[in-house]
Amino acid sequence: MSDQKLTPKERMAIERTTMPEQDPVVRATNFEEVNFGLDRDAAVREAQRCLVCKSRSCVEGCPVAVRIPEFLSALADGDVATAAEVLRVDNALPATTGRVCPQEVQCEKVCVRGKKGDPVAIGWLERFVADWAAENLANPAEPEDKTGRTVAIVGSGPSGLTAAGELARMGHDVTVFEALHDSGGVLRYGIPEFRLPKKIVDAEVACLESLGVKFEFNVIVGKTITVQQITEEFDACFIGNGAGLPMFLNVPGEQLKGVYSSNEYLTRVNLMGAYKSDSTTPIARGDTAVVFGGGNTAMDSVRTAKRLGSKRAVIAYRRSRAEMPARIEEVHHAEQEGIEFMLLVSPLEIIGGEDGWVKSVRLQKMELGEPDASGRRRPVPIEGSEFELPVDIIVVAIGTRANPLLTAECSELKLNKWGNIETDENQMTSIPGVFAGGDIVRGGATVILAMGDGKCAAKAIDRYLKSN
Amino acid sequence: MYEVVSNVIMAPGIHRLEVRAPRIAAARRPGQFVIVRCGEGGERIPLTIADADTEAGTITLMIQTIGEGTAKLAEIQPPGGIRDVAGPLGMATEIENRGKVACVGGGVGTAVLFPLAKALADAGNHVTTIIGGRSAEFVILRDELAEFCDEVLVTTEDGSLGTKGFVTIPLGEMIADPDRRPDAIYAVGPVPMMAAITEQTRPEGIHTIVSLNPIMVDGTGMCGGCRVTVDGEVKFACVDGPEFDGHLVDFRELSTRQQAYCDDQHCRLTDAIEDQS
DSSP: OOSSOOOHHHHHHSOOOOOOBOOHHHHTTOOSOSBOOOOHHHHHHHHTTOOOOSSOHHHHHSTTOOOHHHHHHHHHTTOHHHHHHHHHHHOSOHHHHHHHOOGGGTHHHHOGGGGSSOOOOHHHHHHHHHHHHHHHSOOOOOOSSOOOOEEEEEOOSHHHHHHHHHHHHTTOEEEEEOSSSSSOTHHHHTSOTTTSOHHHHHHHHHHHHHTTOEEEOSOOBTTTBOHHHHHHHSSEEEEOOOEEEEOOOOOTTTTSBTEEEHHHHHHHHTTSOTTSTTOSSOOOOOSEEEEEOOSHHHHHHHHHHHHTTOSEEEEEESSOGGGOOSOHHHHHHHHHTTOEEEESEEEEEEEEOTTSBEEEEEEEEEEEEEEOTTSSEEEEEOTTOOEEEEOSEEEEOSOEEEOHHHHHTOTTSOBOTTSOBOOOTTSBOSSTTEEEOTHHHHSSOOHHHHHHHHHHHHHHHHHHHHHO | OEEEEEEEEEETTEEEEEEEOHHHHHHOOTTOEEEEEOSTTOOOEEEEEEEEETTTTEEEEEEEOOSHHHHHHHHOOTTOEESEEEEEESOOOOOOOOSEEEEEEETTHHHHHHHHHHHHHHTTOEEEEEEEESSGGGOOSHHHHHTTOSEEEEEETTSSSSEESOTHHHHHHHHHSTTTOOSEEEEESOHHHHHHHHHHHTTTTOEEEEEOOOOOSSSSSSSOTTEEEETTEEEEHHHHOSEEEGGGBOHHHHHHHHTTTTTSTTOOHHHHHHHHO
């Protein structure tokens, strides 16, 4: 701890800290969190690396615009409580984003300190401060000044929770409708315990409840109630119902037993607790698991398979390492845990045994051609390179299509050609007072981008309520 | 918590629960289902909504005790409650006046059939319902169906009630009789029964609608566990169904997918269905 400010030279002299983590061999057999988190001394010292530069590029690099220099300088002074206050006001889910954000392509990418050496470990510090706050501070209280205006939030995933938190702080009366039996959306059913412990999600939701946010579970908007009913009952609405139907490979044999979508595989394990010995939810296990895809969901699935006992857990991706959309840390952790990366391969056919279970998959090698619409080099099949890989479990983690349940019942909502909801620059849909964000708008993105939408929409909803 | 208003035993291992769920009662249409979960850590169990009372705000669920989850559910007595009831899910049945229709139900499938038969009768169809069970005590809803059906035929495997044998016998007689030949058939029950009926009606070209019950998790299209092949295309029973044109369904695939966890001690669902058919 330092009372007097450090000179830039002194700050530059501090090396980036490292994250203490579970031994890879041990953690590949359990579902406990991989990263232990920084201790206070390490966190304060890391925060002192921040140059508190004028450019504040990190704030611009953050989809929810956390005032990073403010929280880092408070932390550098050893004043964790002030750091926590800044974080909580700016970010409804700091303990979550501190764990799952791809900082390396956001705040840390543009960190001025990183121009010479490593950037400040903003993500790890966010996690430290958020965890400290959860342990040491009371949950924020409900604002005394209530506006008397009501807002319905559809979905309790990252975008919905963020919008709910922001709107509750503004004094609006917020009700969240969730289709499943528990809160958090993808934070609960998608992201595994070893990356985001569910007690963290519980604590973040408890914070929102103490701000006055009400939760109603088992309400499927579009089925249980309609958007029209919501607009009649509430002054405004935010739709953050998330990703929908999983995409499959469209190769023969995909209906065999032992072939899962990542949504099903992860939901069984995370939401339904299939990894626990006393679980009522079954999950198929086997010596060899192959996961198709190269994103975070693919990494979560393959690392889950390893933990469920697969001796060989393989990522099969049709492009090369450079095109993988997963966070660097997840790929790194996966490699440490002994995950095999089979790059530049594409599935041709899944082959089953007489018992109807998957037995092997026929793959074809690919090479990279010209860039496609996504700007990534398009994989092109290599003739005659087909080979067969014996496999017990297949998980398909190649993305999702738009969720049709809500939009099918609400013809007034303007959709794009993929079925995602169209919004204006304020996240407002074609229905006045109805806003939307997250995957139902973006068609598959990250937790933090969804949260950015939720925050932006909350501000727009507040303006809308004030002018209507 | 969703209050259980009443719990009546209909047949050995078959309970009828009235559950307070006003939003679902108001929104539901015939053919739709709910997903229920008894308590913390419990399974998510899909159940067809057998009936609803919008004034009382209740829905009727028929529960066959075939596993841990359903057994727990059947034990709940008023004023107890179910922790989670989500729905109504799936597409509603397209109800139209097709003329003469046959509704065929096996075991607890009769409960699924009930709201369908009622809606078809209300729409002006001449409704013949054929219900089957292992023996007389497993035949459910016979009197309730008789209130609005033009004819209710019963089959039992042991001949203790109605025709001895399977539901396909009286159905075959109906098809063969020009005066009774149905214009459409709705079949709900174990997979082998539905598969048998579709093979019976295929050569006759009689439109046959089946209600499928594959393994599900969320019931909202998110997981894809309930995927079935219909006319060579992959469909999700929870959002595209649960009803499909029986002549287009790949029953062999459905049957094998249903058995994914039957070796698992937690899931004895399929065994029970096989026993029953």
